[in-house]
Amino acid sequence: MNAKEEMDKIAKEILTCTRCELYIHRKKAVPGMGALNSKIVLVGEAPGREEDESGFPFVGRGGKILEASLGELGVKRSDVYITNVVKCRPPKNRRPKSIEVLSCLPYLEKEVLLINPTVIVLLGATAATYLYDESLPLTKLPRAKKLEKIRGIPGQTKIQGRSFTAVATYHPAAVLRNKKLKTKFLEDLKLALDLARFSCSSV
Numbered sequence: 001m002n003a004k005e006e007m008d009k010i011a012k013e014i015l016t017c018t019r020c021e022l023y024i025h026r027k028k029a030v031p032g033m034g035a036l037n038s039k040i041v042l043v044g045e046a047p048g049r050e051e052d053e054s055g056f057p058f059v060g061r062g063g064k065i066l067e068a069s070l071g072e073l074g075v076k077r078s079d080v081y082i083t084n085v086v087k088c089r090p091p092k093n094r095r096p097k098s099i100e101v102l103s104c105l106p107y108l109e110k111e112v113l114l115i116n117p118t119v120i121v122l123l124g125a126t127a128a129t130y131l132y133d134e135s136l137p138l139t140k141l142p143r144a145k146k147l148e149k150i151r152g153i154p155g156q157t158k159i160q161g162r163s164f165t166a167v168a169t170y171h172p173a174a175v176l177r178n179k180k181l182k183t184k185f186l187e188d189l190k191l192a193l194d195l196a197r198f199s200c201s202s203v
């Protein structure tokens, strides 16, 4: 089975998944999307309304900000792989519960292991909370403070015994709400791209 066939198989599992209660509320489950040979995987929190309706990740206003930011750094959206921690929209865009995240993480793990990126970009506090393997004692900090503390500092994500370089930054929706975060957001994305020694011709 080649990489595309394997990813299609993962997507098919996601589309019919009933592992957690979020399946009850969804219109469409939203698997990840993008280049399967990308050196970078970007991980958000969960699908929103537009994603739930379309079945594609980051197609709403947050997605536009992400796409524009990547564009400012010379990277096309189609050059990278974009996904979420949970693949179904939580009602009213609430934060996913731990049980939902833990139920869904095996899909993200499969996506990452198949793509085998150099860098994982953690978009927002949920992705950072579950996937940033910190050496600093940050776990007792509130989510927002924790993200502020670790953003822009290369860390690690461990998946099934394998370590990947991780860069945490703001969720594009937060950048949308607070334009002052845009500069730091761009800096963090640039750091991730530099760490991956990213070039469009290499993906």
Ligand code: SF4
Pocket: 014, 017, 018, 019, 020, 021, 022, 023, 029, 086, 087, 088, 100, 103, 104
């Ligand atoms: S959020 Fe994940 S685990 Fe829950 S139903 Fe959707 S695909 Fe399955």
